[in-house]
Amino acid sequence: xxxxxxxxxxxxxxxGLKITxxxxxxxxxxxxxxxxxxxxxxxxVKLSAAQVDKWPDEIRxxxxxxxxxxxxxxxxxxxxxxxxEATMMAVSQ
Ligand SMILES: [Zn+2]
Numbered sequence: 049x050x051x052x053x054x055x056x057x058x059x060x061x062x063x064g065l066k067i068t069x070x071x072x073x074x075x076x077x078x079x080x081x082x083x084x085x086x087x088x089x090x091x092x093v094k095l096s097a098a099q100v101d102k103w104p105d106e107i108r109x110x111x112x113x114x115x116x117x118x119x120x121x122x123x124x125x126x127x128x129x130x131x132x133e134a135t136m137m138a139v140s141q
Contacts (some may be wrong), residue, residue: 070105076132080109084118085127091120 072078078097084090103112109128116126 066108066110068105069100069107069109072109072130073105075130079131081129081131082116083127083129084121084123085113085125086118086121086123089099089118089121091118091122093119 059110080095081092082095082102083092109130113126113128114124116124117124
């Protein structure tokens with residue numbers, strides 16, 4: 049891991065990175081947004097509930113983050129957040 053990690057996004061729905069998909073679902077959140085690891089890029093993509101539903105409950109969000117690569121800048125790794133509001137990116141830095 050290199051460089052400063054972005055400050056935790058202001059997302060009261062899902063809290064920190066350690067929660068599992070099952071825990072997230074228990075709060076009523078079924079969508080995920082995948083943010084580029086590089087905050088200067090800021091690219092993000094929404095995963096619909098239909099896509100997220102294919103993943104088992106015991107998977108942690110932090111486990112899946114390294115599997116993504118940014119389509120805009122090529123940065124490997126991502127930041128996952130529950131919810132469907134991409135505008136939350138605006139508060140991260
Ligand atoms: Zn990017």
